[in-house]
Amino acid sequence: MKKVLLLAVTCAFATAAFAQTPETEVKVRDNGTKKIVTKTGKTNVGAALENTVDAAGNVVSKAGHKIKHGSQKASRKLRKSTKKMDKKTE
Numbered sequence: 001m002k003k004v005l006l007l008a009v010t011c012a013f014a015t016a017a018f019a020q021t022p023e024t025e026v027k028v029r030d031n032g033t034k035k036i037v038t039k040t041g042k043t044n045v046g047a048a049l050e051n052t053v054d055a056a057g058n059v060v061s062k063a064g065h066k067i068k069h070g071s072q073k074a075s076r077k078l079r080k081s082t083k084k085m086d087k088k089t090e
Contacts, residue, residue, distance in 0.1 A: 023039045 025037045025039065027035045027037060029035060
């Protein structure tokens with residue numbers, strides 16, 4: 001499953017990279033002069049991929065913080081219970 005997901009993401013990035021080639025457009029003004037406009041920017045696919053990567057990074061970061069906080073709480077509880085047991089045995 002991980003390999004399929006990795007392959008799909010790789011293909012999507014490759015497609016987005018090819019889609020981001022600059023586009024040149026020539027506009028003719030009312031007075032007859034020409035204006036060359038070059039558009040370089042993210043395509044819809046590229047923007048969606050970036051947003052997805054950012055969202056996934058946020059989820060992973062939050063999960064990491066929650067795991068760290070949980071392990072710290074468990075460590076404190078263990079120390080407290082160990083001290084209680086130590087006092088009872090004395």
